[in-house]
Amino acid sequence: MARSQWSSRLGFILAASGSAIGLGNIVFFSANAYKFGAGAFYLPYLLALFVVGLPVLLLELGLGAWSGQAFPAALRRIGGRPAEFVGWFGLVSASFIAMYYITILGWVLGMWVGALGNDLWSASVAVPAFGLARGDLPNPAATFFAMLSSWWNVGFVALVWLANLVITWHGAQSIERAVKVFVPLMWLFMAGMIVRGLTLDGGLHGVALLFTPDLAVMSDPAVWRGAFSQIFFTLSLGFGIMTAYASYLPKDSDQAASGLIIASLNCGFELVAGLAVFSLLFAFSMVPKASTISMMFFVLPQGIASFPTGQKLFGVLFFTLLLVAGLSSSVSLVESMVGALHDKLARRSRRSILVGVCTLGMAGSALFAWPQVIDPTLDGNGTIGLTLVDLVDHWAFGYGLLLTGLAECLLVGWVLGPATLRRHLNAYGQVKIGAWFDPLVAYVVPGILTALVAAGVWGEVRDGLYGSSLAGAGLTWGIGSLVVWLGTSVGVAALLAWWPAEGT
Amino acid sequence: MNLLVLIAIARGATLELLPPSPVQGQPVTVQVVDEEASPSLRVVYRPNSAVEREETLSFDATGEATWVPAEPGIAVLIAEGDDGPVATHHVSVRFAAVPWAGLAVFLCTSTLLFGTAAFATRRLFVPMGPPS
Numbered sequence: 001m002a003r004s005q006w007s008s009r010l011g012f013i014l015a016a017s018g019s020a021i022g023l024g025n026i027v028f029f030s031a032n033a034y035k036f037g038a039g040a041f042y043l044p045y046l047l048a049l050f051v052v053g054l055p056v057l058l059l060e061l062g063l064g065a066w067s068g069q070a071f072p073a074a075l076r077r078i079g080g081r082p083a084e085f086v087g088w089f090g091l092v093s094a095s096f097i098a099m100y101y102i103t104i105l106g107w108v109l110g111m112w113v114g115a116l117g118n119d120l121w122s123a124s125v126a127v128p129a130f131g132l133a134r135g136d137l138p139n140p141a142a143t144f145f146a147m148l149s150s151w152w153n154v155g156f157v158a159l160v161w162l163a164n165l166v167i168t169w170h171g172a173q174s175i176e177r178a179v180k181v182f183v184p185l186m187w188l189f190m191a192g193m194i195v196r197g198l199t200l201d202g203g204l205h206g207v208a209l210l211f212t213p214d215l216a217v218m219s220d221p222a223v224w225r226g227a228f229s230q231i232f233f234t235l236s237l238g239f240g241i242m243t244a245y246a247s248y249l250p251k252d253s254d255q256a257a258s259g260l261i262i263a264s265l266n267c268g269f270e271l272v273a274g275l276a277v278f279s280l281l282f283a284f285s286m287v288p289k290a291s292t293i294s295m296m297f298f299v300l301p302q303g304i305a306s307f308p309t310g311q312k313l314f315g316v317l318f319f320t321l322l323l324v325a326g327l328s329s330s331v332s333l334v335e336s337m338v339g340a341l342h343d344k345l346a347r348r349s350r351r352s353i354l355v356g357v358c359t360l361g362m363a364g365s366a367l368f369a370w371p372q373v374i375d376p377t378l379d380g381n382g383t384i385g386l387t388l389v390d391l392v393d394h395w396a397f398g399y400g401l402l403l404t405g406l407a408e409c410l411l412v413g414w415v416l417g418p419a420t421l422r423r424h425l426n427a428y429g430q431v432k433i434g435a436w437f438d439p440l441v442a443y444v445v446p447g448i449l450t451a452l453v454a455a456g457v458w459g460e461v462r463d464g465l466y467g468s469s470l471a472g473a474g475l476t477w478g479i480g481s482l483v484v485w486l487g488t489s490v491g492v493a494a495l496l497a498w499w500p501a502e503g504t
Numbered sequence: 505m506n507l508l509v510l511i512a513i514a515r516g517a518t519l520e521l522l523p524p525s526p527v528q529g530q531p532v533t534v535q536v537v538d539e540e541a542s543p544s545l546r547v548v549y550r551p552n553s554a555v556e557r558e559e560t561l562s563f564d565a566t567g568e569a570t571w572v573p574a575e576p577g578i579a580v581l582i583a584e585g586d587d588g589p590v591a592t593h594h595v596s597v598r599f600a601a602v603p604w605a606g607l608a609v610f611l612c613t614s615t616l617l618f619g620t621a622a623f624a625t626r627r628l629f630v631p632m633g634p635p636s
Contacts, residue, residue: 043609212576212609285595
C-alpha cells in the first residue's frame with residue numbers, strides 16, 4: 001500500500017500548524033480568556049502549554065513517526081485491539097466534531113457573503129422565522145439567525161464540504177499546496193486586524209487587560225481548569241491528526257523540532273489574535289459570552305460594524321480569515337479519518353474512502369445545519385441544527401478528546417514506555433527531549449486529564465445533565481445526545497477495531 | 505447556551521458618566537436620566553465571565569452616584585428600580601498607569617513563543633549526521 005508523503009518539511013510544518021490554528025485560535029481562545037478573567041488566564045495557559053500541551057503533542061507526533069501509521073493502527077502496535085479501539089473512539093469523536101465544525105464554516109461562508117453586501121453593516125434585517133422585525137436585533141445577529149433559519153445554510157455547508165474534498169483529493173500533496181497559500185494568508189489577514197484594533201481609541205488598554213496578571217482571580221481553580229482544557233483543544237490533541245500527519249513523514253524526521261514549531265506558532269497565533277480581539281472588545285465595551293458562536297457571529301462583527309470607516313473591508317477580511325483558518329483545520333480532520341480508514345481497508349482506493357467519508361460527513365453536517373426553528377424566543381439555540389451543535393460539542397469536544405488523550409498517555413506511559421518513544425524521537429532529532437518527558441506522560445498529564453474529566457462529570461451531577469433543560473420538539477435533548485454520541489462512538493470504534501485489516 | 509449577548513432592558517432611562525471614559529481608582533459621576541424614582545446602581549465587573557464581581561451603590565436625591573472603579577476592564581452599570589433594571593451602560597475602565605506587569609508578560613511570552621519557533625525552525629533545516 002503506497003502511503004501519501006509530504007514533499008517537504010516546510011509543507012508538513014505548514015499543514016500541521018494550519019491544522020492546529022483554526023477558528024478556536026481566533027475566537028475560542030479569546031472567549032475563554034475573557035471567561036476566566038483575561039490576565040488571570042494567560043499565565044496558567046502558558047504553564048499548561050509546557051506541562052500538558054507540548055508533551056502530548058510530541059507523543060502524538062512521535063507515534064506517527066515511530067509507527068508510520070495513522071492513529072488507531074499506531075496505538076494497535078502498542079496494545080493490540082483494545083488500544084486500536086481507543087484510536088477509533090477518538091477518531092469517531094473527531095468526526096462528530098468535523099461535521100459540526102464544517103457546518104460552522106458553512107455559516108462563516110454565509111456571513112462572508114452577507115459581509116460583501118450592505119445588510120450586515122447598515123440596513124436592518126428582519127428574521128420572520130423568529131418573529132423578529134427590522135431592528136429587533138443588531139444586524140450581525142439578525143443576519144446570522146436569518147441565514148440559520150433558511151435552507152441556504154445547508155447550501156453553504158455543501159460548498160465547504162466540496163472544498164474539503166478538493167483539497168484532500170491528492171492527500172498530503174494537495175493539502176500541502178493549499179496550506180502554502182492558506183497559512184501565510186492567515187497571518188497576513190490577522191496582521192490587518194491587529195493594526196486596526198490597536199489604532200482604536202482604548203485598544204491598547206484592551207491588550208493590557210489580556211496580559212496583566214490578576215493574582216486574586218488566578219487563585220480560582222476554575223481558571224486553571226479552563227486554561228488546561230484550552231491548551232488541549234487548541235493543539236488539536238486527542239484527534240489523531242498529528243499522528244496521521246507525522247506518519248506521512250520519513251521515519252528519520254525531526255519530530256521534536258516540528259513539535260516545538262507547531263506548538264509555538266499555534267500559541268503565537270493565539271497571542272496575536274488576542275491582541276486583535278481584546279483591543280476591539282475594550283474599545284467598544286463589548287461583553288462577550290464564552291461561546292465561539294457568539295464571539296464569531298455577533299460580538300466581533302458588531303465591533304467591526306462600529307468602526308467609523310471601512311466596516312465592509314474589515315468585515316470581509318475577518319470572515320475570510322475565519323474561512324481560511326477553518327479550512328486548514330477541517331481538511332486535517334477529514335484526512336485523519338481517511339488516512340486511518342485507508343490503513344485499515346488497504347484494498348479500497350483512497351479516493352473511494354475519501355468520497356465515502358465526505359458523503360457521510362455532509363449528511364451529518366446537514367443535520368447540524370437543520371433550519372427548523374424550535375425555540376422562537378431565542379432563550380436557547382433557536383434551531384434544531386444549532387441545538388445539536390451545542391450538545392454534540394459538549395460531549396464530543398468536552399469529553400471525547402480528553403478521554404482519548406488520557407488513554408493514549410496511559411498506553412504510552414505504562415505499556416510502551418515513554419522512554420522508548422523518547423529514544424526514537426531523539427535518534428532523529430537535532431532538538432533532544434530530556435527525561436522530563438517520561439514522568440509527564442506517565443503521571444502528570446494523566447492526572448490532570450483525569451481531574452478535568454472528573455470536574456466535568458461532577459458538574460453534570462451537581463447541575464444536572466447538560467442539555468436537560470433544553471426544550472423543543474418534545475425531545476429529551478440532554479440524555480438523547482449523550483446516548484447518540486457515546487453509542488455511536490463506542491459502536492463504530494468497536495466495529496472498526498475488530499474488523500479484519502486488509503492487505504497488511 | 506443563550507447566544508444573545510446584548511439585550512436592551514432600558515425603559516427609556518439612560519445612564520450618563522462623567523468622565524465618559526473612566527480610569528481605575530478615579531471617581532466617576534454616574535447620573536440616571538429620565539427616571540423619576542431613585543434606583544440603586546449595580547456595577548458588574550467582568551460581566552458574563554466565570555469570575556464576575558459586583559458592587560452596589562446608591563443614587564442621591566439628584567439622581568447622581570459616585571463610582572470609583574476598583575479594577576480596569578469591561579464593566580456593566582445597571583440602574584435598578586423596584587421592578588428591576590431601568591437602564592444599563594457598558595463601559596471600559598482604563599488602567600491608571602502603564603501596566604508594567606502586563607507589558608512584561610506580553611514581551612516575555614512573545615519572545616518565548618516566536619523565539620522557540622525560530623530556534624526550532626533553524627534546527628529543523630540544519631543537516632544532521634547519522635542517528636546516534
